[in-house]
Amino acid sequence: MKLDYLQALKRVDEARGVWILHGQEPLLEQNVLDALRKSWTKHEVERQRYDLNSVSDWKTVFNALNSLSLFSQNLAIEVHGNIKPDANGLKQLKHYIQHNEQNLLLVIMPKQDSNSLKSSFFQLVEANGVVVPLTANYPQDRQRILSNEADQLGIQLNQDAWVWLEQHHEHNLLAAKNSLMRVADTFSDQKLIGIEHLQECLQDQSRYSTFDLSDALISGNLALSIKIFQYLEESGEPNSLILWTISKEMRLLMQLYEQPQNALQLGIWKNKISIYQQSLRRLNPHAFLNWPELLLRVDAAIKGLSKEKPEYLIQQCIAELCGKRLFAF
Template sequence: MKIDYLQALKRVDDARGAWVLHGQEPLLEQNLMDAFRASWQKQEIERQRYDISSVSDWKTVFNALNSLSLFSTQLAVEVHGNIKPDAAGLKLLKSFLQHNEQNLLLIVMPKQDSSSLKTSFFQTIDANGVNVALTANYPRDRQQILAIEADKLGIKLANDAWAWLEQHHEHNLLAAKNSLMRVSDTFAEVDVIEIEHLYACLQDQSRYSTYDLSDALLAGNLAQSIKIFQYLMASGEPLSLILWSISKEMRLLMQLFEQPQNALQLGIWKTKVSQYQQALRRLSPQTFLAWPSLLIRIDASIKGLGHENAEHLVQQAIASMCGKSLFH
């Protein structure tokens, strides 16, 4: 079954079987993942996460799905990566879909091209699972998505203000959401946000986004990366979204190190392959080994677990991606 982002949001609590989320809209992915995790916590469903770096990892995933812990009746397995199951993995997927009605396999992938969407893996998902394209190709879709974000913030926009907001951000949903957060703080007493409110609030902004942070990290520019990070924090960017961007780039670099010939298959845009290759030449395998545990520490600190400062840890991750260290 194929559904869109808004339909997926309504089905989160009842999600079972196999779901695939794919696209290049970080706001949509983060919102859905937050909704899933909140639902699992509310329903007391055990959650496990796996990152796929080779085809053989799928066997571990399906073994996990078929073996609950003593204290769980349901399991949600969250899988991240861009490597699809091979023939043996597909057989395990079909068996899971036929016999395991309570558990959920949630697969999160980058944007897929048309040929990838025609593979046996996606055909199996379309026929027996749920295929969610994280896209918003039309102005009406983007406005509907952002209207939900505005509603969360308790603000309303005039019709022409929506058009101005979209034009200002060139269809970048994440940047548009940040602007909604900024205007809601600046004009908290205004009933309906007009163009002049948006203009007054946004005209002097540098308009950095997490995409700019990714570019600076890949270039190894520590000073610019820290500057963008500080700007994003000051403008109300959720730390969880900044972590999402950093972990995505770390994951791609680690996968490219293991599979240097498979840049396009990993979801790296053709025009950016050279940037990733340049970053790899700057970094060492020992650096990669430290990243998974650092990401876990950041995630835990954002959720209020432990005693470490999340912002300081993120700055450590930024420095590490730039090939430098904050401490000697």
């Protein structure tokens, strides 16, 4: 079964079996993941996360799916990466689908090309589970998605304001949502938002976005990257979304190092392949060994599970991506 983003949001409580989320829209991915995680907490579902670095990691995933802790009745396995299971993994996946109806295997992947979507893995999941493309290719799709965000904030935009918002952010949904949050806070007593409200609120508040941070990181510009991070922090950008941006770039670089011929399949846009290749030549691959642990430390700090300051760890991540090191591990 194939569901679009809004349909998937409505069915998170029913999520069982196998789901695949794939795309390049961080807002859509984060919203679906947040909704699923809230549902798991509500229904006392045990959650585990795994990152795929090689095809053999699928064995660990399937072993986990067959084992529950003594305190859990249901399990959700969250898998991040762009590596499909091999023939043996597909057999295990079929067995899981046939014999395990209560647990959930959730696979989060970057944007897939047409050949990948025709693979045995995607065909098996689409026939027996759920595939959710996290895309918003047309203006009407983006407006539907952002209208849903506006509804949750208790505001509405007139049609001229929608047109202005999309042009202002050049189809960047995450930046557009942040603008909706800002205008809702600024004009809390105004239910219908027009262009004049957006202009007054945003004209000097949209200098940088997480997309600018990605570009600066991959270019290795440490000073600009730190400047953008500080701007985003001062502008109220959630640390979780900044971490998502950094994590995405780290994982893309690690995957490209392992699969240098598969840049397009990894979700890297064609016009940016050379920039990522230059970034790899600038970096020391031995540093990659520290990155997963560093990302986990940032995540724990953001969630208040450690005494470390997330802003310091994020700056360490930024420095690592730029080929520098601010502090010792």
